[in-house]
Amino acid sequence: MTFPRIAIAGAGLGGLACARVLQLHGVDVTVFEQEPAADARPQGGTLDMHTDTGQVALRTARLDEQFRTLARPEGQQIRGLDPHTAEVAMDEIPAGDFRPEIDRGQLRGLLLDSLSPGTVHWGRPVAEVTATGDGARLTFTDGVTQDFELVVGADGAWSRVRRALTGVRPVYSGVTFVEFGLDDADRRHPALAARTGQGTMMTKAGGKALVAQRTSTGHIRCYATFYAPEDWTTGLDFADSAAVRTHLLERYAGWHPDLLAYLESHDGGFAHRPLNVLPVPHAWTTRPALTLLGDAAHLMPPLGVGANLAMLDGTELATALATAPSVEEAVRTYEAGMLPRSIETAKACATGLHDLLSDDLRSMAA
Structure with missing residues (x-):
């Protein structure tokens, strides 16, 4: 043939x-x-x-x-935390x-x-x-x-x-992700590693979410997710990690300090990931x-x-x-x-x- x-x-x-x-x-x-x-x-x-x-x-x-x-x-494993208290509201580990x-x-x-x-x-x-x-x-x-x-x-x-x-x-969906990460989390950020669990940690309120996912290497990949206009980054330089961190901490103001610690403790820069869809x-x-x-x-x-x-x-x-x-x-x-x-x-x-x-x-x- x-x-x-x-x-x-x-x-x-x-x-x-x-x-x-x-x-x-x-x-x-x-x-x-x-x-x-x-x-x-x-x-x-x-x-x-x-x-x-x-x-x-x-x-x-x-x-x-x-x-x-x-x-x-x-x-x-998927774990849901209350954004204002950082208490575990849901923790599921499917069988098998x-x-x-x-x-x-x-x-x-x-x-x-x-x-x-x-x-x-x-x-x-x-x-x-x-x-x-x-x-x-x-x-x-x-x-x-x-x-x-x-x-x-x-x-x-x-x-x-x-x-x-x-x-x-x-076209832009109206939702954006900002990606960042924690390297060698078990050793360098043990409290955040424990809070994340073995799979995915999620918390959300008011049109905003924070997601943390553990990888096989001990890295934790994090995503700040929120509704935003397509031009929300105008005037914000993503090469300036300190400015991006400040902006995000202001956007997530009122959330529990133990959750804001993900933003404060990250290693390296931030990456903008606008969600586009067909x-x-x-x-x-x-x-x-x-x-x-x-x-x-x-x-x-x-x-x-x-x-x-x-x-x-x-x-x-x-x-x-x-x-x-x-x-x-x-x-x-x-x-x-x-x-x-x-x-x-x-x-x-x-x-x-x-x-x-x-x-x-x-x-x-x-």
């Missing part, structure tokens, strides 16, 4: 999962990634792998056993390993190590994607072009492939040479489902490509399942984002 030439734009979790399953079926695939190397930047915090999405993808990729050696079932946690960097490394050497071409940013008579053409930022029978957009929120397929761009529904008419997965297809609030869906997207697309009689039929089959699923999940995430910033502590565990 002759398989098509396939390119994947983006070496995130979804693109790598797709490449892994394609290679398991003997399908040649090339992944193009704009970053210069796998370790060019930190990969973010911790992820919970869901039984019906992320774990299904890992089994399809035949990486479930390796995942189990890295995952942390104890990371499923329904949604075991794994560091995003570890999961990406697992996927990368599973691929044939040379599959990922690092430092190859895509400038433009155009449909041709019998496929699609990638134009890279250095002007070089390459043609493929199928180009898969796994290139995230600001996808170049999406630009060629739908032209739809993300409109719901985001759908398109199937085109045989182009398709999307993950955030490129359904960018939604980061409430624990994005990575899971991206990996499921990638493995389902790869399976369809390896088994369908044509690229067009494979893409049509994949999109017929992915699009309705992503639309319903995006609707739920939109509601969940506002639940996150409500005053109901119980909604944290949803």
Whole structure:
């Protein structure tokens, strides 16, 4: 059987999962990634792998056993604290390993190590994607072009492939994250480490939340989350950590000092992460040479489902490509399942984002 030439734009979790399953079926695939190397930047915090999405993808990729050696079932703990007293209002540790946690960097490394050497071409940013008579053409930022029978957009929120397929761009959700962290927390910040627990600590009131997540390395990644206009950072220099800290402490004034200590004790700088989302529904008419997965297809609030869906997207697309009689039929089959699923999940995430910033502590565990 002759398989098509396939390119994947983006070496995130979804693109790598797709490449892994394609290679398991003997399908040649090339992944193009704009970053210069796998370790060019930190990969973010911790992820919970869901039984019906992320774990299904890992089994399809035949990486479930390796995942189990890295995952942390104890990371499923979720603790809610009262913002004004710092008292524990909710503390849940699910039985078993329904949604075991794994560091995003570890999961990406697992996927990368599973691929044939040379599959990922690092430092190859895509400038433009155009449909041709019998496929699609990638134009890279250095002007070089390459043609493929199928180009898969796994290139995230600001996808170049999406630009060629739908032209739809993300919009600001009205909610922003400010990310910061505590290194070697058990030794350097033992009180905050104990308050965080083994998984995720959350507290919220008045349209503001504070989230802390433990990783496998003893690092605690934190997020100040709140409603804000898109231009709220005007006049605030994020290179000036002291000014950002002062601003956040003022914004969270009245919260218990033991919780404000997360902001006061952090190591390093602050990173601004405005939450952008794609409109719901985001759908398109199937085109045989182009398709999307993950955030490129359904960018939604980061409430624990994005990575899971991206990996499921990638493995389902790869399976369809390896088994369908044509690229067009494979893409049509994949999109017929992915699009309705992503639309319903995006609707739920939109509601969940506002639940996150409500005053109901119980909604944290949803």
